Amino acid sequence: MTDAAAPPAVQAEGIVKRFGATVALDRVGITVAAGDSHALVGRNGAGKSTLVSVLTGLQTPDAGRVTFQGAPAPAPGDTAGWQSKVACVYQKSMVVPQLTVAENLFLNRFAPGRIRWSALRARARDLLAEYGVDVDPTALAGDLTVEQRQFVEIARALSFGARFIILDEPTAQLDAAGIQRLFTKLRELRRQGVAFLFISHHLQEVYDLCDTVTVYRDARHVLTAPVAELGKSELVAAMTGESEQAEAAWHAGRSKDAAAAGAGEEAADAVLRAEQLALDGVFEPVDFAVRPGEVLGLAGATASGNTALGETLVGLRRATGGRTLVRGRTVKPGSVPHALGAGIGYVPEDRHRQGLVPGRSVAENATLSVTDQLGPYGTVLPGRTRQFAQRMIDSLDIKTSGPAQPVSDLSGGNQQKVVIARALAREPSVLVAIRPTAGVDVKSKDALLGVVRGVADRGDAAVIVSDELDDLRVCDRVIALFHGRVIAEFGSGWSDRDLVSAMEGLPAGGDEGVEE
Numbered sequence: 001m002t003d004a005a006a007p008p009a010v011q012a013e014g015i016v017k018r019f020g021a022t023v024a025l026d027r028v029g030i031t032v033a034a035g036d037s038h039a040l041v042g043r044n045g046a047g048k049s050t051l052v053s054v055l056t057g058l059q060t061p062d063a064g065r066v067t068f069q070g071a072p073a074p075a076p077g078d079t080a081g082w083q084s085k086v087a088c089v090y091q092k093s094m095v096v097p098q099l100t101v102a103e104n105l106f107l108n109r110f111a112p113g114r115i116r117w118s119a120l121r122a123r124a125r126d127l128l129a130e131y132g133v134d135v136d137p138t139a140l141a142g143d144l145t146v147e148q149r150q151f152v153e154i155a156r157a158l159s160f161g162a163r164f165i166i167l168d169e170p171t172a173q174l175d176a177a178g179i180q181r182l183f184t185k186l187r188e189l190r191r192q193g194v195a196f197l198f199i200s201h202h203l204q205e206v207y208d209l210c211d212t213v214t215v216y217r218d219a220r221h222v223l224t225a226p227v228a229e230l231g232k233s234e235l236v237a238a239m240t241g242e243s244e245q246a247e248a249a250w251h252a253g254r255s256k257d258a259a260a261a262g263a264g265e266e267a268a269d270a271v272l273r274a275e276q277l278a279l280d281g282v283f284e285p286v287d288f289a290v291r292p293g294e295v296l297g298l299a300g301a302t303a304s305g306n307t308a309l310g311e312t313l314v315g316l317r318r319a320t321g322g323r324t325l326v327r328g329r330t331v332k333p334g335s336v337p338h339a340l341g342a343g344i345g346y347v348p349e350d351r352h353r354q355g356l357v358p359g360r361s362v363a364e365n366a367t368l369s370v371t372d373q374l375g376p377y378g379t380v381l382p383g384r385t386r387q388f389a390q391r392m393i394d395s396l397d398i399k400t401s402g403p404a405q406p407v408s409d410l411s412g413g414n415q416q417k418v419v420i421a422r423a424l425a426r427e428p429s430v431l432v433a434i435r436p437t438a439g440v441d442v443k444s445k446d447a448l449l450g451v452v453r454g455v456a457d458r459g460d461a462a463v464i465v466s467d468e469l470d471d472l473r474v475c476d477r478v479i480a481l482f483h484g485r486v487i488a489e490f491g492s493g494w495s496d497r498d499l500v501s502a503m504e505g506l507p508a509g510g511d512e513g514v515e516e
């Protein structure tokens with residue numbers, strides 16, 4: 001639906017951006033035609049977010065130029081100017097939760113004291129209707145679902161006159177139906193000439209939605225091509241710089257050695273056991289055991305209760321019934337420190353809030369949970385901290401200048417790897433990871449899931465809470481939840497279709513139903 005006659009929605013040329021010694025963008029360019037749905041892909045740390053901050057006026061490049069529809073980009077700091085050209089819908093909300101939808105839509109557009117609230121609500125209603133967004137303008141923004149909030153942010157951008165919208169991993173928190181509704185809306189807007197830059201680590205979404213794809217690698221532009229002309233393996237090869245494509249290397253089932261070692265263990269005590277564990281109104285009583293050497297998947301769409309179940313296991317939520325045991329010992333409910341002490345390692349979903357201490361170094365963040373083990377009497381020996389961090393940097397392929405770099409300087413995907421490093425640092429008996437590969441690039445995903453698998457292979461256990469099929473493929477067993485109830489259980493031979501059906505609440509057909 002691109003319009004070749006119109007000037008490009010955005011054109012960036014020769015962009016350079018340095019952060020100290022790090023070159024985040026090295027003379028890169030991108031051209032998004034009017035009405036184009038353009039994907040930007042690359043491994044963690046490739047420079048995607050930095051480009052977004054340059055294209056939205058948040059960062060001034062050290063060199064290069066940006067034009068919108070042929071006209072030079074607004075001056076740095078000219079917020080209204082930038083808003084009329086471009087908006088970015090981030091994973092993290094940009095709306096103010098305490099204000100209503102109407103107030104958010106017109107935030108900063110009126111001088112104080114001149115606002116007529118009834119007129120503002122009416123205008124908000126008209127604006128939402130114009131863009132086909134079915135949201136009550138008087139609702140508090142904080143009460144909206146992620147999907148509604150994104151639609152409001154898109155409508156807001158369009159109402160400022162922007163014809164170019166950047167979507168940074170917009171599907172990360174949506175379920176399958178939500179993703180389809182978002183894509184339908186984007187296709188509709190594209191037909192009206194709105195252009196998109198779509199950033200995602202889900203390559204299938206790039207194929208489903210986009211016309212054109214640009215690949216960045218190590219701060220450089222690698223290629224731009226029509227999506228239809230680029231095979232998936234070529235795309236991954238461009239991202240990784242390797243000609244051999246590493247297709248998802250992880251398959252369900254433990255490694256042969258571990259399987260042999262665990263052969264006599266069926267009767268052994270479970271590492272983790274949930275007995276009638278329940279959270280009123282969120283999930284019904286559930287029983288399961290995770291044996292040594294096993295990775296259990298807790299699958300489910302948004303609001304299925306799977307995330308809440310994971311959070312209950314790690315002590316973030318207090319169960320209203322039942323109990324959790326680690327190696328036969330009851331864990332005090334509702335306490336993260338007790339769960340940690342009992343041997344439950346935890347990789348949270350929201351690394352921004354629960355994961356990291358931003359001002360501290362990679363080494364400090366990776367070892368936060370083990371400082372007592374790294375030096376006598378509570379003192380931390382920096383040498384050992386560094387060594388441990390360096391091992392983690394190597395094994396998880398964390399892109400950083402070194403253990404001393406502040407973690408806030410890392411790209412999002414690399415921050416997630418530090419969170420995982422921290423969870424592994426204590427050598428937990430059972431690692432509970434909630435959507436562990438969210439925001440992680442396609443190649444690092446394999447490495448990371450391999451590390452989770454490794455926890456089980458050394459005789460401990462792991463639980464992966466996710467709706468991502470690639471995450472669940474690592475599991476020996478998958479329990480699927482729907483509306484707070486276990487709807488099906490699968491051994492390692494499940495098909496994508498059956499698991500997806502179960503997560504959507506459709507009973508499993510054939511012989512793939514409850515197995516045990």
Ligand SMILES: Nc1ncnc2c1ncn2[C@@H]1O[C@H](COP(=O)(O)OP(=O)(O)OP(=O)(O)O)[C@@H](O)[C@H]1O
Nearest residue numbers: 019024044045046047048049050409410411412413
């Ligand atoms: N404020 C900063 N200070 C120092 N270095 C930074 C800063 N922001 C980004 N970088 C570095 O710039 C490089 C590019 O990071 P960027 O966030 O653009 O990557 P990305 O492609 O968005 O990665 P991801 O897929 O993980 O989100 C990385 O090496 C990162 O560590």
